[in-house]
Amino acid sequence: MLPNRSRPLVSAPAETAILALLLAESPLSRVELARRTGLSSTAVxxxxxxxxxxxxxxxxxxxxxxxxxxxxxxxxxxxxxxEFFVGVKISADTLYGTVCDLRAQMRTTASRPLGDRSPAAVCDLLADLVAELLDTKPEYRARTRHLGIAVSGDVDRTRGRVRYSVLPGWRDVPLAEIVAEATGLTVTIENDVKALTVTEHWFGEGIGTEYFVLVTIGAGIGSGIVVNGELVMGAYGVAGEMGHISVDPSGPRCHCGTVGCVEAIASSDAILGTVRRATGSSDLDFDGAVRLARAGDPAAQGAFARAGHAIGVGIASLVSLMGPERAVVTGEGLDTYDLFGAHIMEAYTAHCFKAAAKCPLVLRPLAWEEWARSAAVAGIQALFP
Incomplete structure (x- = not known):
């Protein structure tokens, strides 16, 4: 039998420390656990x-x-x-889902294309996807009580609400309540980049670090920050929004209302818009803009160079402020890293404060299913107080 659905699995600090360390790095001896946590062998x-x-x-x-x-x-x-955990990533046009085990290993995956993006339609489709995933094996349904959902934008995790998300176009949606009623699971809503940051810190490139930064590039520009081993949320839950650092006071207006944000210059849509205006090709798609840049078109190359500079300045700002041991760069935008990677590194090196530039930038290509996995990890977090 699983523990009570409404209560965390662990509550005492010692239990929390032991389980968190073993999730990431088991097996470990009691002696090693005592050394790593500072607890006595008896306490372990x-x-x-x-x-x-x-x-x-x-x-x-x-x-x-x-x-x-x-x-x-x-x-x-x-x-x-x-115990198993369901994770669902809501993207602009697809729901990606997975069932993960307690160590965040994906056991099965599935996806559903999104047509109607209204909250009601998405929640109905999401509930169907969860049912499909749980019906894959009998033990999944019997041993699953937590569902994590990752979505872009301003997410109020405590209240389970999506305050603002530009990709599905939502404002103030009580997502956790709606989905919990439809699925019967305990639902945790998290900003997708924050969820991915925790996943990489616990189970990926960030294992063992106390100071860690993750940056995502693509349809949006996001980032997550870990300080003293903990994800930084901020007083209002929106800490780490690198995409909305203004790097060009004379730049384009961002959807957030500010001028010259990294995202307004370097997102896929922003790059495409710049190339369309420069070439007069209003029907050009992003793949076409990439082909132009790779073929040597100066306008297209310039758009990617400007994007790379903006991303590099944004990452340098984070690294100079936080002093992380490692920074991971990921997202679907890595597919075009050849077009702006050198510009990212040049701007990063030029704008980092002295020794902060020693922080390595690790490129980490991730499939969309990895975002669903990170949503499941948000469910695993619910085991902790």
């Missing part, structure tokens, strides 16, 4: 016991130790299939 054993009893952790067979080093140790590991 006490914290692990209820998680073992509930089936979330298990002991592996004893490991051999060197002669004279004492008795063999039994490493602790997460029982991955103890």
């Amino acid at each position: 054993t006490k914290a692990a016991r209820p998680l073992i009893d509930d089936g979330y952790l298990h002991e592996l067979p004893p490991e051999r130790t060197a002669p004279g080093a004492g008795r063999p140790v039994n490493p602790l590991s997460v029982t991955s299939d103890r």
